Amino acid sequence: MTTINASSLMALRNQILQQNQALQKAAASGPQSITDIAATAPTTGTQATTGTDFGATLKGVLDQVNGAQSKAEDLSVAYERGETTDIASVMLAREKASVGFQATLQVRNKLLSAYKDIMSMSV
Numbered sequence: 001m002t003t004i005n006a007s008s009l010m011a012l013r014n015q016i017l018q019q020n021q022a023l024q025k026a027a028a029s030g031p032q033s034i035t036d037i038a039a040t041a042p043t044t045g046t047q048a049t050t051g052t053d054f055g056a057t058l059k060g061v062l063d064q065v066n067g068a069q070s071k072a073e074d075l076s077v078a079y080e081r082g083e084t085t086d087i088a089s090v091m092l093a094r095e096k097a098s099v100g101f102q103a104t105l106q107v108r109n110k111l112l113s114a115y116k117d118i119m120s121m122s123v
Contacts, residue, residue, distance in 0.1 A: 017052055065100040072097040 072093040079090045 013054065017054070017057065020057060021052065062104065065097070065104050068093070068100050069097040 072090075075084070075090045075093045078084045079087065084090070
């Protein structure tokens with residue numbers, strides 16, 4: 001097992017933030033190929049951050065997941081009432097919400113695991 005120190009933890013945080021920014025830029029610019037996205041992603045975590053707050057980023061992602069779940073619920077209710085007949089869009093929205101929730105749950109689990117590791121380290 002490798003030990004976790006503050007500098008490696010901060011480098012990992014910076015790398016995650018930079019990858020998140022690259023993904024946000026890719027999503028904002030529309031569909032691209034995988035090679036284009038990979039070319040814009042940073043390869044090392046040693047670059048300085050641009051001042052993005054981790055808490056604000058996390059809150060934004062949680063808001064997006066919540067929005068996807070609300071949209072899926074609204075589409076499901078509209079389908080049940082007979083207002084829409086497009087079952088494919090209803091199922092797609094529900095799956096997007098489910099995948100977003102599962103990804104959020106896995107990130108939460110990893111953060112809790114990292115927190116427990118940090119708290120159990122001797123100083």
